[in-house]
Amino acid sequence: MSRKTINIPLGAQHISLLEPVRFKFECENEKIVGVDSDVGFVHRGVERACTTKFKFDAVGYVVARICGLCAITHSLAYTVAAENLLGAQVTAKAAYLRTLLLELDRIHSHMLCLSHTCENAGFEAMFMQIMGDRELVMEIQELISGNRVQFDYICIGGVNRDITAELGKKILENLTLVEKKVREYKDEFLNNWSLSLKFKGVGALSLEDAYRFNAIGPLARAAGLQTDVRNEMSYLPYKEIGFVMQMQESGDIHARNMVRLDEIQNSIEMCRNIVNGLPEGEIITKIKGKPQGETIVRYEAPRGELMYYVKGNGSAMLDRVRIKTPTFSSIPAFSEIFLGQEYADAPAILASFDPCLSCTAK
Amino acid sequence: MFTSLIKSFLNLFKKPQTLAYPANAKPKEESYRGLIEYNEAECIYCLKCEKACPPGAILFPPVDKPPSDNEKNKKSLKYEYNPWLCIYCGECVRACPKPNEALWQSAKKQSVAVAEENVNGMWDAIEARKGIFTKNSSVPKE
Amino acid sequence: MQKIQSSLEKIREEIEGFYDQKSWHFLTLNGVALSNEKLEVQWIFSKYATPDEVVVYYIEVPYDVEIPSIADIIPSAIISQRELVDMFGIAVEGSTKGLYLDEDSMQTPLKGCQI
Numbered sequence: 120m121s122r123k124t125i126n127i128p129l130g131a132q133h134i135s136l137l138e139p140v141r142f143k144f145e146c147e148n149e150k151i152v153g154v155d156s157d158v159g160f161v162h163r164g165v166e167r168a169c170t171t172k173f174k175f176d177a178v179g180y181v182v183a184r185i186c187g188l189c190a191i192t193h194s195l196a197y198t199v200a201a202e203n204l205l206g207a208q209v210t211a212k213a214a215y216l217r218t219l220l221l222e223l224d225r226i227h228s229h230m231l232c233l234s235h236t237c238e239n240a241g242f243e244a245m246f247m248q249i250m251g252d253r254e255l256v257m258e259i260q261e262l263i264s265g266n267r268v269q270f271d272y273i274c275i276g277g278v279n280r281d282i283t284a285e286l287g288k289k290i291l292e293n294l295t296l297v298e299k300k301v302r303e304y305k306d307e308f309l310n311n312w313s314l315s316l317k318f319k320g321v322g323a324l325s326l327e328d329a330y331r332f333n334a335i336g337p338l339a340r341a342a343g344l345q346t347d348v349r350n351e352m353s354y355l356p357y358k359e360i361g362f363v364m365q366m367q368e369s370g371d372i373h374a375r376n377m378v379r380l381d382e383i384q385n386s387i388e389m390c391r392n393i394v395n396g397l398p399e400g401e402i403i404t405k406i407k408g409k410p411q412g413e414t415i416v417r418y419e420a421p422r423g424e425l426m427y428y429v430k431g432n433g434s435a436m437l438d439r440v441r442i443k444t445p446t447f448s449s450i451p452a453f454s455e456i457f458l459g460q461e462y463a464d465a466p467a468i469l470a471s472f473d474p475c476l477s478c479t480a481k
Numbered sequence: 482m483f484t485s486l487i488k489s490f491l492n493l494f495k496k497p498q499t500l501a502y503p504a505n506a507k508p509k510e511e512s513y514r515g516l517i518e519y520n521e522a523e524c525i526y527c528l529k530c531e532k533a534c535p536p537g538a539i540l541f542p543p544v545d546k547p548p549s550d551n552e553k554n555k556k557s558l559k560y561e562y563n564p565w566l567c568i569y570c571g572e573c574v575r576a577c578p579k580p581n582e583a584l585w586q587s588a589k590k591q592s593v594a595v596a597e598e599n600v601n602g603m604w605d606a607i608e609a610r611k612g613i614f615t616k617n618s619s620v621p622k623e
Numbered sequence: 624m625q626k627i628q629s630s631l632e633k634i635r636e637e638i639e640g641f642y643d644q645k646s647w648h649f650l651t652l653n654g655v656a657l658s659n660e661k662l663e664v665q666w667i668f669s670k671y672a673t674p675d676e677v678v679v680y681y682i683e684v685p686y687d688v689e690i691p692s693i694a695d696i697i698p699s700a701i702i703s704q705r706e707l708v709d710m711f712g713i714a715v716e717g718s719t720k721g722l723y724l725d726e727d728s729m730q731t732p733l734k735g736c737q738i
Contacts, residue, residue: 159723177535265514443651
């Protein structure tokens, strides 16, 4: 008796997709047995533009526009790489301010992912609630840097704007409100019956597979693999402000949501410690010279690990800028998780990975 | 489970969170990133703002008659700014040796460009005077 | 950052001997154009739970050789290999073109890219 399979596309245009990615699923009845993926719909040639059209001090602005949600991580990673090649140091105050904005960015990105996962499970009211509460964080970001999404806050040598004591008080007020809401959401995600039907036991990644596919970010931490770049770097003061790695064990969609909620709570705590313990000093130091040599810098974006390789040859134009984004290295892991799942769960699983295709197809 | 039912019921009596813009004005902040403003009398024509701008929105093309009798303007240049190419990052203000006297960032909003103003054609002509010809330029390269 | 040079024939055995799933994390493959005829291909690894430890294996080859694939040892390398084929035009065992670029667009944009 021959088994017939049918091909169903989860196309580049789909009602539940936020990002332009195309999967072709080979399905036998309702179970997925084969996956073929296509990324690269939004390839813009950023790596070539960074070495031909823009000088090294403008590349920080070009690179921030690769992605909307992790814009500050890209510009921070490039700026730190350029500062390494120029042999420069920034003040402690600038490092603390950079970390503050990085953690605020992580909070709003995780809230967006959680709301999108709820929408795919059919709970639209929760989607609206989380998006409405996310506005509290966007307000603080606009007051600090002037923009809601593309901050343009980091320049070579430090940061652009300072925070006053009044602004610090407003940040703490908004963060207290957000923390109260996040505790209510955690209660819902743990106890609501319809969400647990859709999330528990679906789309699981085992620890063995996480090691084999080099999984990163919340995907790996939900499966039990202890990896977080904030633990493995020394340029930013994470140890002083109380960073704690959040882990779960089951590796399914429920575990990933729990990891993200716990990370939001840890980030709020860290932001509070930064605002209360900000050191004195200048926010920007003047740097001269041209970049020479090569360097590798890694950071923890909200979706995983981001790596920059920058090579300079002593002139104003760089030799090579290589960008490795977190979703790019997770694509083999995605294709593995889909096998054996039901087709109707595919949008929910995809939303729980939190893909960012504009980062992938630079 | 019951808490979400009670919360949904109470939400019926709350105000909507939407801001009725443009019927009601949006509150303006002082930290708003607005247009770049220039004072020709204080400028020393060092051209550092032109070199620092990432998209190339500030240019100093040569003109036949200089705009004023500022003695620092030795090559007869004139300041041109394109608010629709600018990304409002403020790099030009940080590069300027006299940041609040010759060049600064205000809190004014830019206006919308309409087709009759032909802003792209005018900027292509300014770039051509500097010798920059991009691929889609409406000014042909002789 | 620690750079270790190798050669086209020996690179696969060296990576197989070096890579241990539980202690090393494979980041990506990288190509750097050195001139119009030669390019440097790098394999970048970092250690779990150790701050700032990165190891890079590299080889210098011309554009018309075939790089051996490591996708059976490290399954996540397959996507970086497809990107190398698209961007530089160099052949990698078992990888096809077409990840980012269509047939009617500019091909191999980073090959010999100098200003």
